[in-house]
Amino acid sequence: MFFASDNWAGAHPAINERLLKESTRFAAAYGTSELDRAIEQRFNEIFEREVAVFFVATGTAANSLALASLAKPGGVTFAHSEAHVIEDECGAPDFFSGMRMSPVPGALGKMDPKQLRSRIARYPQDAVHHGRATAITMTQATEVGSIYSLTEIEEIAGIAKEHGLPLHMDGARFANALVQLGATPAEMTWKRGVDVLSFGGTKNGCWCAEAIVFFDPEMARELPFIRKRSAQLFSKSRFIAAQFEAYLQDNLWLDLARHANAMADRLRAGLEASNSARLAWPTASNEVFAVIPKSTAQAAEAGGAKFYDWLEPHDMPEPVAEHDLLIRLVTSFATEPQDVDAFLDVIAAG
Structure with a gap:
């Protein structure tokens, strides 16, 4: 019963097999091989336009280097107050x-669009002492399991364009959001006004695969040097x-995300029907947040369940009682229905 993180899951067999095949041959280094070029072209097909793609090792690297490519002296980047780039990337x-x-x-x-406008207004371009507005970054799916609708993405992008700011999307769980919306990669990104994307694969079945995608290759001119220097x-x-x-290949990435989301749906349904637990707030991706008695959490952990305690967000709908605990449960491509059912049984017994 592994619900601590989708990072805990292994790699999908198809990806392991492809790595094994690659390990037996020679190929040009530093991103110049035929395979590197072929996958860059594959990204063009997926996003329905010419893009610039840069492979990196981690989501933190993807976010950090993407924003570094947009940087200005005295620059200020706007992000949700509990976004991963603020809370979990060590600066x-x-x-x-x-x-x-x-x-x-x-x-x-x-x-919140109104709040975003207000924050941007604090940093006019000539504010030498305060710094100047430079970029906006949004997380899709978010850190609390919600998903921006296409309309919401477009609204944030519209504010960015009004102020001449590039918009970056942290897509660590990009596929989970995409299949939930039933959109295409193009529809959820550049067609809505996104300029740069951190495209995550590691949480969804890869071993170590992240990419920075620029929807205007001209914006990526400095990235080769930034990536090398970092x-x-x-x-x-x-x-x-x-x-x-x-x-x-064959939309494996989308199938894996659908499975993870379906397991989260199963988990949400079970928690909603539970007499000993409640959903903390509505979620739509593969992350589920629940409030359970501390004694039940201890019983679940003793029964082999793995999950994380979670800090209450600023807008927690209903405060957590002293005898309760807020926990995060994350499903993955490797989660099985019996894992979910076993966890729910432990919760019910606790």
Whole structure:
């Protein structure tokens, strides 16, 4: 019963097989192999336009280097107050970009457009002492399991364009959001106004595969140097490309995300029907947040369940009682129905 994180899951067999095949041959290094080039072209097909793609190792690297490519001296980046780039990346986006993060509040992990406008207004372009508005970053799916609708993405993008700011999307769980919306990759990104995307594969069945995608290749002119300087240019980058080849083939990536989301739906339904637990707030991706008695949490852990305690967000709908605990449960491509049912049985017995 592993619900601590989708990072705990292994790699999908198809991806392992492709890595094994790649390990037996020679190929040009530093992103110049035929496979690297072929996967770059595959990204063009997926996003229905010419894009610039850069492979990196981690989601933190993807976010940090993407924002570094947009940086200006004295720059300020706007993100939800509880976004991963603010809460869980040890200041890496600030470090690599040289910019500060300005937190924007909003319900269910999504930036409130009115609040975003207000925050941007604090940093006019000539504000030498305060710094200047430079970029906006949004998380899709969000840190609390919600998903921006296409209309909501477009509204945030519209604010970005009004102020001449590029819009970055942290897509660590990009596939989970995509299948939930029933949209195409193009519809959820550049057609809505997104300029740069951190495209995540690791949480959804890859071993170690992330990419930075620029929807206007001209915006990516500095990224090769930024990536090299930050030690993210792999000599054998074809092993990232090989993972993406298997991941994207026959829409495997979408099937894996659908499965993870379906397991989360099963978990949500069981918790909603429970007499000993409640959903903390509505979610739509593969993350589920629940409030359970501390004694039940201890029993679940003793029974082999793995999950994380979670800090209450600022807009927690109903405060957690002293004898209760807020927990996060994350499903993955490797989660099985019996895992979910076993956890629900433990909760019911607790």
